[in-house]
Amino acid sequence: MNADERELITETAARLFEQPNRYALVDELVGAGLEEELHSDDELVDALMTLQGRAGATSTLLSLIVSGSAFDTSWTAVLPLLGTHTAPGLRQGDIAVDGLAINPHKAGPFLVHTAEGAVLVSSDAVTTTPANGIDPELGLHTVIGTASLRTCTPVDGLRWDEVEVRALRAVAHELIGLAERALGRAVEHVTERKQFGKAIGAFQVVQHRLVDANTALAAAKAVVESTRGSGDLLAALAAKAWAGRAAREAVDAAQQFCGAMGFTWEFGLHELVRRITVVEALFGDSDQVIDEIGDILVGRSDAPRLATL
Structure with missing residues (x-):
């Protein structure tokens, strides 16, 4: 699948994520005969899961990703x-x-x-x-x-050791999208909110914390991208751990700088806090995953290089 085709699919997904029908996206993908693409095209899976996070949406996309090309929309x-x-x-x-x-x-x-x-x-x-x-x-x-x-x-054709790697990576990409959404919400607020006659985003303490969150997000993206195409469980766990930490850092910063307003029902930040908390726990949260990575490395004779620096 080329870049133009992926862009067309993601544009359709963005539109469907705005609808209340939680089955619409997968119904559309399967109706277009894209089950095999979702099973073989990691770049397309990554883009759709990231988009789901950015939209703060929910769907049955993860069911399709872990079910292989034989998937039926009733599953x-x-x-x-x-x-x-x-x-x-x-x-x-x-x-x-x-x-x-x-x-x-x-x-x-x-x-x-x-x-x-x-x-x-x-x-x-x-x-x-x-x-x-x-x-x-x-x-x-x-x-x-x-x-x-x-x-x-x-x-036939589904092995759990392969499925869990795909699922870990898919959830990592959703967390990347959620982190982007949380960080964007924080930046929007500190740009609009004023104290002492200036936007609070002009204060260094605010800038430093948001830079830290943005750096964590950039690092997570680099790890997730560098491990694309790898079927290694260790690489998938690393992607999930970095993405989970970035999402937590982003939403923590948003909570801090949105202040009391961020805790109001009308502001809506609570929805991101809740979604990140649950999605981060899917397939193990970052703390659990990091412990598991340590256990795996202890059992090996060397530590693999995950990316070329």
């Missing part, structure tokens, strides 16, 4: 519980499911990844409950149940 992928990136399904004679879903289709089957492969599980075999929690607008649901293996349909 909902089950994701790991917050704080983990282990497969949400466990084969113990039957299939035990314990995970999360974003904007699940009520009637359609659930795609459940296990260490041995992926299967489709009937929605009747699991209990789906709105998680609500800190970000009810995300559409997060718990998915719990046990399904007989005889009633499940195998989905």
Whole structure:
């Protein structure tokens, strides 16, 4: 896919993200026969997930990304519980499911990844409950149940070690978009808000903190871009860790400099705080991921170079 085609798709996505229909984007992509592109074109996936973050939107895009080219719009992928990136399904004679879903289709089957492969599980075999929690607008649901293996349909070509790498990178890009949105909101506020006859953005303490947040964001972008195309779990974990820290730094700065106004319902910053908190915990938050990176490196004889400096 060339740059013009990607731009056309992202322009369409930007328009669809403004609609209340959370299934519209994926329905459009699948209707255009782009399942294979989403499975093979990392640059397109990265652009769409970043755009979702910038828009502060929610969709079923992550389901499509982790489901491969066989995806059907009625499917909902089950994701790991917050704080983990282990497969949400466990084969113990039957299939035990314990995970999360974003904007699940009520009637359609659930795609459940296990260490041995992926299967489709009937929605009747699991209990789906709105998680609500800190970000009810995300559409997060718990998915719990046990399904007989005889009633499940195998989905060929999906391996969890490959899927988790794609998911980690996808979430990293969404966090990059969310960080951009938070930083943009902070800059907008400090440019408009005045004290002592000048915009508060003119004060050095404000400038220094925002520069730090912008530097963290630039560093995260560099790490995420430099690891594109790598199927290595360590590279994907590094991308997720840097993106998560950048998003937290950006929203923390926004909270600090938007002050009391930033805590009002009308201002809307709380929506970003909530979304970043939950998305950062998907597939493990940055602190957990950094610990895991340390464990992996301890088990290796050397530390790989993630980027050429």
